[in-house]
Amino acid sequence: MEQQSKKNVLPPKREDLFQELVTFHKKRKLPHLGSVASCFDILYDLFFFRLTPQDYFILSKGHATSLLYLLLKYHGVISEAEWDRACRNGSPLAAHPPFAEKMYDNWMPFGSGSLGCGLGLAAGVALGCLLQKKDPPSQVFVLVSDGDLNAGTSWEALHLIAQLKLYSITILYDSNEYQATTHSTEFINHSSLKSYLSTLGYHLWEGDGHIPSDPPWYQIQTINQVTQPKFFIFHTKKNFRLNPTMHPLATHYYDGS
Amino acid sequence: MMALKNSFFSWIQEYLANNEKAVLFYLDLGWPSVLDVKRKYPQRVINCGVTETNTLLVAIGLASQGFKVFIYGISQFTLWRPAEIFNLYGKNLKNIAIIGNGGGFGYGILGSSHHSIKDYGLLQLSGISATIFLPRSQDELLYQLNLFGQQNENTFCYYRLINVNESKVKIHPIDSINQHRSGNKATVLSIGPLIQDHFDPELNVDWFSLGRWPLEENQLKPIERSACKTGKLIIFEEHVWPGSICQFLNHLWRHKNFAIITAHPSHYENLVGNRSYLLEQAGLDIKALKNYV
Numbered sequence: 004m005e006q007q008s009k010k011n012v013l014p015p016k017r018e019d020l021f022q023e024l025v026t027f028h029k030k031r032k033l034p035h036l037g038s039v040a041s042c043f044d045i046l047y048d049l050f051f052f053r054l055t056p057q058d059y060f061i062l063s064k065g066h067a068t069s070l071l072y073l074l075l076k077y078h079g080v081i082s083e084a085e086w087d088r089a090c091r092n093g094s095p096l097a098a099h100p101p102f103a104e105k106m107y108d109n110w111m112p113f114g115s116g117s118l119g120c121g122l123g124l125a126a127g128v129a130l131g132c133l134l135q136k137k138d139p140p141s142q143v144f145v146l147v148s149d150g151d152l153n154a155g156t157s158w159e160a161l162h163l164i165a166q167l168k169l170y171s172i173t174i175l176y177d178s179n180e181y182q183a184t185t186h187s188t189e190f191i192n193h194s195s196l197k198s199y200l201s202t203l204g205y206h207l208w209e210g211d212g213h214i215p216s217d218p219p220w221y222q223i224q225t226i227n228q229v230t231q232p233k234f235f236i237f238h239t240k241k242n243f244r245l246n247p248t249m250h251p252l253a254t255h256y257y258d259g260s
Numbered sequence: 261m262m263a264l265k266n267s268f269f270s271w272i273q274e275y276l277a278n279n280e281k282a283v284l285f286y287l288d289l290g291w292p293s294v295l296d297v298k299r300k301y302p303q304r305v306i307n308c309g310v311t312e313t314n315t316l317l318v319a320i321g322l323a324s325q326g327f328k329v330f331i332y333g334i335s336q337f338t339l340w341r342p343a344e345i346f347n348l349y350g351k352n353l354k355n356i357a358i359i360g361n362g363g364g365f366g367y368g369i370l371g372s373s374h375h376s377i378k379d380y381g382l383l384q385l386s387g388i389s390a391t392i393f394l395p396r397s398q399d400e401l402l403y404q405l406n407l408f409g410q411q412n413e414n415t416f417c418y419y420r421l422i423n424v425n426e427s428k429v430k431i432h433p434i435d436s437i438n439q440h441r442s443g444n445k446a447t448v449l450s451i452g453p454l455i456q457d458h459f460d461p462e463l464n465v466d467w468f469s470l471g472r473w474p475l476e477e478n479q480l481k482p483i484e485r486s487a488c489k490t491g492k493l494i495i496f497e498e499h500v501w502p503g504s505i506c507q508f509l510n511h512l513w514r515h516k517n518f519a520i521i522t523a524h525p526s527h528y529e530n531l532v533g534n535r536s537y538l539l540e541q542a543g544l545d546i547k548a549l550k551n552y553v
Contacts, residue, residue, distance in 0.1 A: 113320070120349075134280075160314050
């Protein structure tokens, strides 16, 4: 895999970056702004403070692709021109991560868009890194959504990750609690999720996904010392930074206009 | 009767010994042979359980790290459960091989849940670049496995394993298409290990068999020439019509001046029986062939 060089960049202001995203969606009438808003702070912190060039990031919740493209643009992985063309007719960058013959970048290694695929892909990458005894070790971060955890494949992968002791995997769960048509608690009960994952051997953390520098990020800094796969539950809001009076369900297909 | 899976496990044991960047996933299948291989390479021989869909995703992730990945499972389960993954990640399937045990009616009496008569049709429908191996003998399987094992970058490969008898006809693996008999009443093409055990030498036909797909058009020329000579091509295939090789050939040669007769099972073979019985019911036995001729 050819690894693209990443620019060391000073993080832009959160609010400015978010506004850039809203404009991007508005211009294209691109839905899923709520999905982007809920994971904005998680990915902002990850991409500006935690990821190293040898790490992998897999966006399993493909709805948040505009945010991923924007972060990749800031790191010089995609160009300004590609960003301008993204999600428009003729661009290879669709509104979900592209399926390419060769890995686009290790921060966008695979296509996605059908929920439930990211954890399995991550397991394969982490297994490959483990068998190769990579030094320095690569960490594999995966962002999953409520909808992702509905899928049976995610559970197949969660079991395998624990079974194979793939400690380099950190699962970032953007728990905004709303899917396209319903509250996610119809499908996921957090208390049983935590107790079950704990039984499987996951290192768990749960907290607010919109507060920068909260404990999980400290843990990610010392990630190599945790000899368990990690599962962080971030409680987030789908209308965060959007109109607070807008119902979270209405933000799913919201395009900012 | 030779279980081709045993040949696979002997081969993979040696292959893992010589190739550190190779991994075998098995889907809770392959007892007892797989356990011997696992004992030797516990880190690289992994039981993924009954998780066919996720296993293909893991294989894609692992192959992206430069590994060759083998997935061993029941043909029908290993292909159809992850059908969506084939559809989405077709471009990322390089260096992955699925070893599908019990292709066609290979699982016989175990029932239609285990029959795999729409296997490579699914791959063709997904539009992925796949090499389909239909080994007709143990030697041919080993040759085909080496093709995958020795190349640096492979397309996705699917091996359709059906237990075969010690062949009475000579199979030349390198050729992929072999001519076994000569005659002038008809041209017969059998796909994979079909009718070779029961072929009647008295039949006055040109008989070809095929062990790999797709093939270049020029490799198909001898069959075409023969059919032009005899005026009748009879294709025997243990696969439903959509996505089958006979469908492809029927289209390819639709304007030629010979008749094409295809024998294949229908979509839902709910009959109960062993492979020989099911082949007979589907008109894929020697009696049916004589009628067609």
